[in-house]
Amino acid sequence: MSVVRLVIEYDGTQYVGWQIQPNGLAVQQVVEDALARICGVRHRLVSSGRTDAGVHARGMVAHFVTDKLLPMRAYRDGVNRHLPADIAVRDAALACDDFHARYSARSKWYRYSIYRAAVRSPMACRFSWQVRGRLDVQAMREAAELFVGRHDFSAFRASGCAARTTVRELFSVDLVEEDPLLQVDVRGEGFLRNMVRIMVGTLVEVGLGSRSPCEIEDMLSAGGRDRAGVTAPPQGLCLMAVDYAGQDVFPGQKCLDMSETFR
Amino acid sequence: MSVVRLVIEYDGTQYVGWQIQPNGLAVQQVVEDALARICGVRHRLVSSGRTDAGVHARGMVAHFVTDKLLPMRAYRDGVNRHLPADIAVRDAALACDDFHARYSARSKWYRYSIYRAAVRSPMACRFSWQVRGRLDVQAMREAAELFVGRHDFSAFRASGCAARTTVRELFSVDLVEEDPLLQVDVRGEGFLRNMVRIMVGTLVEVGLGSRSPCEIEDMLSAGGRDRAGVTAPPQGLCLMAVDYAGQDVFPGQKCLDMSETFR
Structure with missing residues (x-):
């Protein structure tokens, strides 16, 4: 099993927030749908936390676990082709096995x-x-x-x-x-x-x-x-960003460029 | 007859451009509608020029001629109450009689x-x-x-x-x-x-x-x-702005603060 970590940006104007809920469309739902188009199976995203309706993110972090790993570019550029203009995956990286978007956050x-x-x-x-x-x-x-x-x-x-x-x-x-x-x-x-x-x-x-x-x-x-x-x-x-003190990314994988995320 | 000069800002994403045309909603149309709600009669706006579909403006300038002058705040704050979130009048001022939003522009x-x-x-x-x-x-x-x-x-x-x-x-x-x-x-x-x-x-x-x-x-x-x-x-x-070399505003009226428009 592999853990993949995504950095996601969104204009939250049109959404009920990050987390899936019954009263409207959530960012999480839209990203999971796009990811399923690329992976062929549905993955549940675990995020660093929630954002409320109308709140934006430049650097929301979420992870998912998979037993069929694709090249990282598929999780970024491939998924982005299935996302609307107001949501984008900015970075995808293989994370350490014990990485957890919420619990590993510093x-x-x-x-x-x-x-x-x-x-x-x-x-x-x-x-x-x-x-x-x-x-x-x-x-x-x-x-x-x-x-x-x-x-x-x-x-x-x-x-x-x-x-x-x-x-x-x-x-x-x-x-x-x-x-x-x-x-x-x-x-x-x-x-x-x-x-x-x-x-x-x-x-x-x-x-x-x-x-x-x-x-x-x-x-x-x-x-x-x-x-x-x-x-x-x-x-x-x-x-703007979630900091994991550089402990999250699998050795050899491209490390998240925080300066890019922080812009 | 008095000439009133408006400075208008808009997010042009949802519009076919400034100028009224048959194929969709124009910014000019929306501003003229809001102005009519305040004035009771319809005024035709003459702008410094056009902007194309999807183009934005921080400082579009337009004028209209009226024989029933209201306080300038009505043309700004009053009209803004009837405008959608993506359009606003930023400034309204009494202009010289020979002011023309297009021909007076430097x-x-x-x-x-x-x-x-x-x-x-x-x-x-x-x-x-x-x-x-x-x-x-x-x-x-x-x-x-x-x-x-x-x-x-x-x-x-x-x-x-x-x-x-x-x-x-x-x-x-x-x-x-x-x-x-x-x-x-x-x-x-x-x-x-x-x-x-x-x-x-x-x-x-x-x-x-x-x-x-x-x-x-x-x-x-x-x-x-x-x-x-x-x-x-x-x-x-x-x-961003149209410059009239300070010749446009009637003496005694608040002059357009270009630094504000230029931000």
């Missing part, structure tokens, strides 16, 4: 894009959240720093989130200004449902002056969802 | 986005042309310089182009690398149909090594459409 990088302008932008709106008021980026940076480290993020998860533990470690929360965009880059070992979007919604409330940065500490210690800010809309969020 | 800026990668990108493909091979950007720059100035561009127009004269002056053709994107910024007094897309198609052939930069001079002097390169696909092209 960290994930999410990017949230805020579009700062008085008037909405048809070209930017597909991949960003428009915020009209002036944002105090310095105050947002102060607040963002308070998220870094190991905390109980129970105030920053969706009400339907079923995770058993709510403690997560964040490695960094960086605000990058590319005027008129403001990018929020969040890196951490793992995330609760809607966690990045609630963090960003809270940071924007800080930026607009309706909350002070120091309130973040209260939210982290008190833990009620009603204490934190709004949930930022899905179209601004993108899963 | 120059236009088009940007063509080339996405350089072996694998297609679902997030980039809506607004760029994917080119797989390695591009020699230096050779492309040499070729681009030869377009600058006053030339007969008859080799660089669509077969259906009805322009009476084919001589146009280009002020600059700049290649900007924002890896993995390569942007081609073309500024000129006016353009023939498909001119920028044929120029870009030709530049890409130079970049791939299938043509040499010096062939551009032959194309410009000989003039047959078959001498130039392929027509680059529409989705990479965007009309």
Whole structure:
């Protein structure tokens, strides 16, 4: 048996999210269908995690197990010929036997894009959240720093989130200004449902002056969802990359070029 | 009678182009419909020019004449409430009586986005042309310089182009690398149909090594459409801004902030 690891990019606008569910078309379903056209049999994809409806990915990672291995180009170029324009396999590689897209992951990088302008932008709106008021980026940076480290993020998860533990470690929360965009880059070992979007919604409330940065500490210690800010809309969020610390790819196979994935 | 000048942004993916035509929905039609909802009467928009099916605009300029002037915010925020997500009025201003969106224009800026990668990108493909091979950007720059100035561009127009004269002056053709994107910024007094897309198609052939930069001079002097390169696909092209040298806006009115339009 061989383990194959795929890196998948998608524009999530038209999908109910990554994971297969009864209420609409999921990215996972579309990729599994295309893979079945190439393999002749159906493989179940195991992903590094889920993304919600309307959320995008540049570097979603998923693996599948097969006893009939094809050349890696078939899993990339062959599968891509059967995928719609809004989904693509960016990389396919043979992984170590014990590789698991979810359990082997060391960290994930999410990017949230805020579009700062008085008037909405048809070209930017597909991949960003428009915020009209002036944002105090310095105050947002102060607040963002308070998220870094190991905390109980129970105030920053969706009400339907079923995770058993709510403690997560964040490695960094960086605000990058590319005027008129403001990018929020969040890196951490793992995330609760809607966690990045609630963090960003809270940071924007800080930026607009309706909350002070120091309130973040209260939210982290008190833990009620009603204490934190709004949930930022899905179209601004993108899963940029999942990091496996280079342990995932079978020796001799092309290693994932992270700089390419991170673009 | 008053002249109102609009700056309009659109994602052209779903439209047959700017201009109203029988074979599908045009951006002009959608904006005129929304404007009629606000004004109570229908106004005909006169634009700085056309854009083809699938081409985008950040700063299309159009004017209309009215004898019942509303506050400028109605023409921007009011009209935007009746426009779909892929079209927006970015600015509305009272113009001088003799302003004409087409005849008063001094120059236009088009940007063509080339996405350089072996694998297609679902997030980039809506607004760029994917080119797989390695591009020699230096050779492309040499070729681009030869377009600058006053030339007969008859080799660089669509077969259906009805322009009476084919001589146009280009002020600059700049290649900007924002890896993995390569942007081609073309500024000129006016353009023939498909001119920028044929120029870009030709530049890409130079970049791939299938043509040499010096062939551009032959194309410009000989003039047959078959001498130039392929027509680059529409989705990479965007009309960024139209320049009126600050002569268009009525004194006392907010002047168009070109830096905002140019972003």
